[in-house]
Amino acid sequence: MSAVPKIIEPRWERRKDARPGELAAAALDLFVERGFAATRLDDVAKRAGVSKGTLYLYFDSKEDLFKAVIREGIVSRIAEFEERMKAYQGSSADLLRELIRTWWEQIGVTSLGGITKLMMSEAGNFPELAQFYHEEVITRGMGLFETAISRGIKTGEFRDMPLDLVPRISAAPVVMLMLWRHSFDVCGVKHIDPAEYLSTHTEMLIRSLAPDRKPA
Amino acid sequence: MSAVPKIIEPRWERRKDARPGELAAAALDLFVERGFAATRLDDVAKRAGVSKGTLYLYFDSKEDLFKAVIREGIVSRIAEFEERMKAYQGSSADLLRELIRTWWEQIGVTSLGGITKLMMSEAGNFPELAQFYHEEVITRGMGLFETAISRGIKTGEFRDMPLDLVPRISAAPVVMLMLWRHSFDVCGVKHIDPAEYLSTHTEMLIRSLAPDRKPA
Amino acid sequence: MSAVPKIIEPRWERRKDARPGELAAAALDLFVERGFAATRLDDVAKRAGVSKGTLYLYFDSKEDLFKAVIREGIVSRIAEFEERMKAYQGSSADLLRELIRTWWEQIGVTSLGGITKLMMSEAGNFPELAQFYHEEVITRGMGLFETAISRGIKTGEFRDMPLDLVPRISAAPVVMLMLWRHSFDVCGVKHIDPAEYLSTHTEMLIRSLAPDRKPA
């Protein structure tokens, strides 16, 4: 008989902290697929492998779950996204190329892309979330474009352009590609190759930013 | 001086032909505002000034009404829109300018802009409708860009570019502006001037399409 | 210019009196097929070739129409039915044979058979009608059996039997055959030949009524 009591590690104990995240992850797919209203908590619970009641141990309501899904999906990725972009050395054109390529890889093909569409659809019903999403994701994302472009302007690589408009214009085709993937791409529409689409856009963008030739 | 005719306020007017359009118009606003699921037929009826049952005289179901709304909002505008563009005389650059400006005026600022967002949200839930929308609106819309650009390429105004990608890239900033108006614009986000945004985009686009200077 | 005004026979004038009957006739089929609740006035109107509103020119309500259908179907046939049976001369056994055969021909295969099933189904919901139907049809029908059987008893053709029970027992197989035709016969059930069924029943009945052989 030993003095040390045998510690039984209950099989769920470890998961305690992870649960909300797991549930939100399960919900993410469904919300992205069907939208907020069309997603039934029954299905979320089933996909998460728990009972419907369990959802209410972690979230106050469907709306609360939705918010968690968005935050969860965003916060986990937004930081790493920015890290990748920060310490770039090289030409501004290359920076733009890198930015767009990375955005696609880090956001476009991940669930963050689905969240973008989701937020766009539900922005009206969840203004605070839309606000939050706008500040945390859109503004910061635009900020990356602004940084790259203003850097190019300063170095003379790019001509002088209005910095409140150009980043949005530059980002629009990338965002549209994301939205597309989660809406019309589902039904059998002629597929477009994202890499080609993005590189074509990038080169057009860079060309449109190039300064005028100086007359000799 | 004639006797004042006795005006009897009829419980309803016999205007069967006009009704479907009126009802669809009333539904359009609500669908755009709230989305498909969140729109109650009670409210549609109330806004149209009819009873709920009346809706079912003209539409088989909520879904059927939704489809009618889309068609109604689209067919009437798409056609006249195409006509205007067809008979254009002038440079291809000016054609692009005209195209984008007109699109904005005819669609962007109208409720058709809301439909675009609506369709994007509900595409997954109404695949057949998404298909329809894609064919009738998106493809035709892209077609206008394609026409303008390929025209410019032929005349040598523009350089040679892939015609499956460039129209979509060119239209993306315009579409994004529409989506924006019906999503994040609602909450107090710093407003952008559409005219400036569009003309900046247009000039960037034209510049990106310009052929290389020929060396003397 | 002649003094005698030209009399125009409007094309619907002649039908004025016939209308309620026509409408009830159209309704009969549907009521019999589907029952009271499942019959829609839309369909009745359509089958009658009139508008739904017209039904209300002749009947106060669906219930009223139902009652008319029943009365209409009954009164038109009940009299001629009795006429046929009245003036029989011959043996009581032959009278029974004639009664059953005629009942089948006059009622069983006509819509009165359908009404019987209808009344049985809806008796609870239309007590007055059930009462009426019971008095006018069932009692009188039973009366025919009672007459035939009591006649046979008086003449010594049949043995003495309780006259409150035997008519009903005797009629039951005939009634069941009618009900059958309007219920389970619809789905592909092995069909029975009515004539054989009825003659078998008749002979069994007559045999069961035959007096005991007198011991020599």
Add this chain to the structure above:
Amino acid sequence: MSAVPKIIEPRWERRKDARPGELAAAALDLFVERGFAATRLDDVAKRAGVSKGTLYLYFDSKEDLFKAVIREGIVSRIAEFEERMKAYQGSSADLLRELIRTWWEQIGVTSLGGITKLMMSEAGNFPELAQFYHEEVITRGMGLFETAISRGIKTGEFRDMPLDLVPRISAAPVVMLMLWRHSFDVCGVKHIDPAEYLSTHTEMLIRSLAPDRKPA
């Protein structure tokens, strides 16, 4: 003397297994009373002491509930009914007497009698269910009569008769009595004593099946 245990009235009891039966039982009464269409699920739920939503935990639709009611009311009783009849020892006439008496006691006076009328009313609207009922109830019921009668024919107690017709003829008065109880009996019609009615029928039936006297 123990302390009085605190009795908490539970909002609901965990009795999933018993529920479907309870609900079907509650529905049976109402369906029999009012028919399928006129029975509101609200009332079924109220009678069962549950909420309307609970019905949908166990049945997919009103129609599904209806089917369950039929099956529930039948399967439980048909089986035991057949058992009782199987092991009969005695004369075939006595077997017929026992059969009819038992049928009445086991089915006629129970709610199964009401189901018969219900099925007859709704057979047209639920063909598949009618099929089922025909096979499981009517055919098996007729089979009992057929067994008894063919047994008598083999032993020489009864004369030779067509076995496709006689069972139905024999059963008709019993079935009619059941139908009667649930239709015209409700309104104040002169009541008939079932026992007398049935025994009269039985004796008439047996007499009609008796073989001819052999001439000495």
Add this chain to the structure above:
DNA sequence: AATGAATGAGTATTCATTCAT
């Protein structure tokens, strides 16, 4: 007399939410 557009009360069904176990 006849129409048929309009009505609105009535009902089956769904689903987020609760809570005794």
Add this chain to the structure above:
DNA sequence: CATGAATGAATACTCATTCAT
């Protein structure tokens, strides 16, 4: 912590009935 049976408010849809024309 976890369950899942139970709830009931919400809503799409039906259909008998009305009434201006």
